[in-house]
Amino acid sequence: MLTTLKQESFLLLALIAACVAYPLEHWMLHSGQVVALASGLVLIAFIVAASMRVAHQAELLAEKVGDPYGTMILTLAAVLVEVVILAIMMSNEASATLVRDTIYSAVMLDINGILGLAALMGGLKHGEQSYNDDSARSYGVMILTAMGVSMVVPEFIPEARWKLYSAFTIGAMVVLYALFLRMQVGPHSYFFSYSYPDKRRRKEPGAEPQPINLVLSIGTLVFGVVVIGALAEVMSKTLDLGLEGTGAPPVITAILVAAISAAPEILTALRAALANRMQSVVNIALGASLSTVILTVPVMEAMALYTGQPFQMAMTPVQTVMVFLTLIVSAINLNDGETNAIEGMTHFVLFATFIMLSLLGL
Numbered sequence: 001m002l003t004t005l006k007q008e009s010f011l012l013l014a015l016i017a018a019c020v021a022y023p024l025e026h027w028m029l030h031s032g033q034v035v036a037l038a039s040g041l042v043l044i045a046f047i048v049a050a051s052m053r054v055a056h057q058a059e060l061l062a063e064k065v066g067d068p069y070g071t072m073i074l075t076l077a078a079v080l081v082e083v084v085i086l087a088i089m090m091s092n093e094a095s096a097t098l099v100r101d102t103i104y105s106a107v108m109l110d111i112n113g114i115l116g117l118a119a120l121m122g123g124l125k126h127g128e129q130s131y132n133d134d135s136a137r138s139y140g141v142m143i144l145t146a147m148g149v150s151m152v153v154p155e156f157i158p159e160a161r162w163k164l165y166s167a168f169t170i171g172a173m174v175v176l177y178a179l180f181l182r183m184q185v186g187p188h189s190y191f192f193s194y195s196y197p198d199k200r201r202r203k204e205p206g207a208e209p210q211p212i213n214l215v216l217s218i219g220t221l222v223f224g225v226v227v228i229g230a231l232a233e234v235m236s237k238t239l240d241l242g243l244e245g246t247g248a249p250p251v252i253t254a255i256l257v258a259a260i261s262a263a264p265e266i267l268t269a270l271r272a273a274l275a276n277r278m279q280s281v282v283n284i285a286l287g288a289s290l291s292t293v294i295l296t297v298p299v300m301e302a303m304a305l306y307t308g309q310p311f312q313m314a315m316t317p318v319q320t321v322m323v324f325l326t327l328i329v330s331a332i333n334l335n336d337g338e339t340n341a342i343e344g345m346t347h348f349v350l351f352a353t354f355i356m357l358s359l360l361g362l
Contacts, residue, residue: 006078008053008220010049010052010053011050011053011220011223011224011227011315012225013046013049013264014046014053014224014320015048015227016230017042017043017046017231018046018227018230018234021039021230021277022230022234023235024034024235025237025238026230028220028234029237029241033241033242033246034135034242035150035244036061036238036239036241036242036340037179037238037239037241037243037311038242039234039238039242040235040238040239040241040242040243041239041242043231043234043235043238043239044235044256044260046174047228047231047232047235048084048260048263049097050224050227050228050231051081051224051228051260051261051263051264051265052263053220053224053242053265054076054077054220054224054228054251054264054269055077055219055265056220056264056285057077057202057217057221057224058073058076058077058221059262059268060217061214061217061218062077064214069073076115076291076295077221077287079288079291079295079296080225081225081228081260081261082102082106082257082258082261082292082296083295083296083299083300084225084228084229084232084258084262085228085229085232085257085261086098086099086102086237086257086300087299087300087303088232088233088236089236089253090300090303090311095250095253096310096311096312097236097254097311097312098253098257098298099248099252099296099311099313100151100255100311100312100313100315100319101250101251101253101254101255102258102296103147103151103292103293103297104151104295104315104319105251105255105258105259105354106253106258106259106261106289106292106320106349107143107147107289107292107293107326108322108326108351108354109255109259109323109351110201110260110262110265110284110285110286110288110289110292111198111285111286111326111327111330111347112287112326112327112347112348112350112351112354113262113266113348113351114262114265114269114281114284114285114288115269115281115282115295115330115344115347116151116344116345116346116347116349116350116351117266117269117270117271117344117347117348117351118270118272118278118321118344119273119278119281119333119339119340119341119343119344120344120345121273121344122251122276122278122281122339122344123339123340123341123342123343123344124130124275124276124309124341125274125276125352125362126276127340128206128339128340129233129273129276129278129316129339129340130194130278130337130338131194131278131279131281131282131337131338131339132192132193132194132279132282132337133194133278133334133335133336133337135190135192135279135282135283135286136282136286136330136334137331137334137335138183138192139282139286139287139290139335140286140327140330140331142150142176142180142290142294143286143290143327144327144333145176145290146173146176146293146297147293147323147330148293149169149172149173149353150159150301150313151293151297151313151314151315151323152175152314152315152320153165153314154169154307154313154314155314159310160301161308161344163310166301166304166305166310167191167301167305168306169297169298169301170301170302172287172296172299173283173294173297173298177294177295180290180294181201187221189197190340192279192283194278195277210341212352214312221240234323238255239256244352249250249254249321249358249359249360249361250361251361252358255358259302262288265285265288268280268284269284269285271283272284278339282334283305286330297313298362304353310354316362318357318362321349322353322354322357325346325350326347326350329346329347329350330347333346333347
């Protein structure tokens with residue numbers, strides 16, 4: 001028991017922070033903008049710490065079940081954190097474009113940031129890195145379809161018909177995800193896995209993996225998500241007040257939300273790339289992008305229908321161009337079953353462009 005508590009010290013600190021934040025919420029919101037902003041940033045740090053522990057438990061479960069189930073658990077855990085934070089922030093009357101900007105930011109961060117940096121670092125260390133190109137093509141076409149239906153087409157939907165199209169979008173995303181799950185864990189699961197015979201031969205015969213307590217891992221994961229939700233409730237208010245009137249682009253909040261949920265994935269993907277396991281990187285980066293779109297959209301659209309308050313889902317022209325550029329580049333780069341440093345750099349340049357455009361308020 002003491003060992004478990006010691007291992008989950010970051011999660012316990014996040015719990016303590018949540019217990020302290022609620023009584024002090026009034027003080028943080030009425031002690032000036034600087035105090036509110038500082039409080040919001042501190043709470044973000046605790047949320048990231050808690051999300052790292054959630055991701056660790058997801059990794060343990062992933063090791064237990066293996067690929068492709070493993071990376072599916074990792075990406076679902078990250079999306080769950082994102083959806084919880086978004087739902088709480090939207091309930092606090094956040095910007096009408098927060099959901100759209102967060103999904104867009106998550107796709108840029110996952111494909112251009114995580115995949116780009118991992119392919120760059122892995123390519124510099126190992127040269128060309130192999131993976132199953134069936135997975136990249138499957139992910140790519142589904143991301144394009146999901147984003148097109150939920151974030152491009154809405155630009156052309158009359159305001160009076162938003163409820164009807166919103167309901168259609170929910171159904172379309174559910175059907176797409178159901179098919180994707182059937183492919184990923186059913187007879188086409190080999191699309192999302194890759195055999196590394198060299199790695200298997202290097203394993204020490206006596207090196208047995210530590211036993212994993214499934215109940216404890218699942219319980220800790222759920223508990224971590226609850227703690228994150230509690231911290232996000234206060235963080236959203238303090239951050240909104242802290243950024244008010246500063247001239248910071250509205251998309252900055254969305255980038256922070258996307259970065260919080262993606263933080264554990266970044267470390268996992270980089271470790272996989274440096275270990276020459278590019279298939280895990282592809283599954284994490286593209287799987288997280290797809291899960292973000294295909295799961296976040298129906299949940300938030302359902303929330304909009306329930307409250308009767310629509311939000312802006314149609315991407316701006318600049319965002320649309322960046323998404324299509326990203327998907328075209330990834331389709332070309334991930335077409336041959338191997339990545340290298342040059343391909344990683346092209347994605348990382350697109351990520352840098354995304355950051356620059358965001359700082360310019362575009």
